[in-house]
């Protein structure tokens with residue numbers, strides 16, 4: 001039986017990945033510091049090690065026992081990176097370098113690392129679909145560090161022979177995305193507030209757009225990426241190729257929930273991306289996968305999960 005390490009496995013995306021890996025017969029070890037992840041998210045057949053990805057001794061001792069690593073642990077908020085530049089950098093970039101470094105497993109074959117990058121590496125884009133070669137101009141420290149992860153993945157491949165595959169997630173949503181933090185994903189915040197009949201707030205004019213992808217689709221990409229990890233360090237968009245404005249999202253969410261709440265407006269957030277829509281073609285060609293959950297279906301599954 002193969003053993004997979006999932007960093008950040010108590011978090012939103014990681015916990016769904018762990019469920020599917022266990023269903024597929026893998027043994028799973030999770031490394032998570034429980035900073036935003038929750039133990040109750042975690043499948044009880046997974047082994048949880050509570051600790052920090054920046055602790056090289058700890059990560060080294062765990063990785064020895066594993067056949068591959070899904071590296072999802074991060075401080076997954078652009079706004080947190082604006083507020084704690086150095087702290088988020090230590091986790092989001094130094095923590096990732098630590099994972100690549102121990103994946104070398106000196107004396108043994110390096111293990112493949114599938115890691116989460118982000119659409120934030122592009123910064124502001126045009127309104128059109130963007131593919132992987134689009135210029136990278138991150139607006140936030142979070143985006144800059146995710147781009148740094150991609151650059152260091154190349155180094156891991158070139159110098160140390162570590163096979164990697166980076167996935168640039170666009171805006172992921174679904175059950176277990178924690179709505180309690182103000183920096184959580186907009187869909188989890190809107191869904192929680194609509195269901196509890198509270199007003200929602202739109203930052204800026206609401207015409208900013210996003211490409212929202214449901215978490216079960218993201219998990220399919222993650223598992224397929226195991227076969228894509230090479231020392232060339234490929235990177236793929238993980239997105240639907242469909243856009244919606246935040247204003248339209250608010251209306252759609254209220255329609256699906258059959259509940260209308262007041263919409264308030266506040267100033268735009270620092271470093272907020274105006275348009276974000278990815279081209280899913282490269283992942284489709286290489287993984288033979290496309291996202292298949294529509295926003296309406298995904299929202300409806302999310303509302304049922306509350």
Ligand code: NAD
Nearest residue numbers: 008011012013033035036037052053073074076116169172
């Ligand atoms: P999440 O906050 O739910 O999960 C992150 C997990 O990492 C949590 O369980 C947290 O406790 C853990 N963690 C944080 N710092 C750690 C550390 N120093 N050591 C060990 N564990 C630590 O976030 P998520 O939405 O599931 O994000 C997963 C990954 O996907 C992240 O790398 C994030 O940057 C990336 N991503 C997410 C989105 C999205 O829309 N959710 C978009 C693009 C990229």
Ligand code: UD2
Nearest residue numbers: 076077118119120183184185186189201202203208246269
């Ligand atoms: C998401 C990811 C981030 C990063 C980025 C990639 C989350 C939490 N963050 O950041 O990790 O990968 O995508 O580009 O998933 N908004 C409101 N009202 C609210 C909350 C948000 O109007 O109550 C707006 C916000 O200003 C932004 C949009 O909704 O324009 C999406 O915000 P978000 O925090 O869900 O995600 P984003 O795109 O900043």
